């Protein structure tokens with residue numbers, strides 16, 4: 001008898017911890033179950049003995065962690081009879097919303113900041129058939145409009161203020177504990193709206209027996225008290241560390257930022273929607289926030305691609321840029337296990353990648369001698 005079981009997405013895989021019933025029609029593209037890759041070259045290169053992993057969320061169906069939340073949000077929207085979903089987005093949420101809406105047979109409306117989303121994300125939203133509405137304003141303006149318009153039109157908001165989004169995204173923490181057999185000592189993430197850092201904390205908390213109220217009192221599932229209290233899988237939770245882009249760092253400024261700017265357009269967010277939750281996560285976990293410059297972010301992206309063969313988008317590299325700095329300074333001590341979430345795939349933003357490497361391409365005549373010379377003069 002075959003014992004093969006087909007992986008059919010994170011809701012099925014973690015069904016008993018997800019807000020679905022036996023009758024729920026699950027809208028899935030097989031998301032989740034992403035690789036946790038141990039970095040082999042970078043720790044040695046910086047001379048530090050750390051167990052450093054990246055959770056490669058770019059390998060989700062639409063190329064980002066947003067699929068985890070979107071499978072859950074769209075599943076529930078459809079179950080509740082919704083015919084349309086809407087979101088504001090710096091790109092990845094719109095790509096995921098467009099794909100899951102297509103799968104479900106409903107309409108996706110996406111508001112994006114004109115000229116400020118990476119090309120791959122725009123292509124995704126368009127090809128999946130979302131109604132793409134560019135606004136002459138940034139993500140924060142789009143988010144405010146989405147909240148307003150949802151009161152006047154029959155559409156379900158699928159930004160991370162939708163509590164089902166965080167319920168889907170918490171599964172990333174489950175996967176890490178399931179794979180390592182324990183929680184890591186530190187978990188580092190890029191922070192924009194701070195939904196993902198909140199979702200990870202929900203997941204880690206649910207897996208570690210804890211009696212405190214759920215960090216999201218809005219969590220429709222837990223109703224303020226985690227119903228999994230007592231069903232412990234691991235005995236500890238990690239220290240949570242959130243890194244922002246320096247030009248877009250409200251958690252460092254201690255207040256909202258009105259004109260965020262960064263090369264990492266995914267996290268070009270000045271008014272984070274999960275502001276209060278993220279502060280609670282920081283305090284409960286004993287963690288911290290920090291910021292990285294665009295130069296540090298792009299250097300970390302390059303380091304991952306060139307030294308480890310892992311291509312993530314700029315926003316994702318923020319987690320590694322910050323973690324490496326804190327490992328080097330000893331704030332994250334040697335001997336620690338550290339997971340950095342790589343939230344989106346590098347192919348999302350080909351323009352930024354090519355711009356970084358413009359002078360590394362050779363152009364030669366189409367003849368043997370020229371190609372041979374190019375090879376021999378570039379052997380390392």
Ligand code: AN7
Nearest residue numbers: 089090092093192193194195196343344
């Ligand atoms: C690659 O798509 O907000 O802190 O509208 O795409 O949970 O907001 C994207 C966010 C990090 C930040 N990395 O996560 C959107 C959007 C990538 C992202 C974040 C985003 P949150």
